[in-house]
Amino acid sequence: MEFNVKSGSPEKQRSACIVVGVYEPRRLSPIGEQLDKISDGYISNLLRRGDL
Structure with missing residues (x-):
């Protein structure tokens, strides 16, 4: 698989998948x-x- x-x-x-940071305790990154x-x-x- 290539990334x-x-x-x-x-x-x-334009992508089928985006990776986003999630920090403790379930805190999203600024982009998130x-x-x-x-x-x-x-x-x-x-x-x-609780699905992530």
Whole structure:
């Protein structure tokens, strides 16, 4: 399997997968917070349910 690492504005990335940092205690990285806002809280909802 081959991976490419890119940095930049997450909403402009074209990819089937995005890796986001989640810190203790279930705290999103700044980029993760941006993606959560764009996704209407989808990531934070997963964190609350314990799915991540």
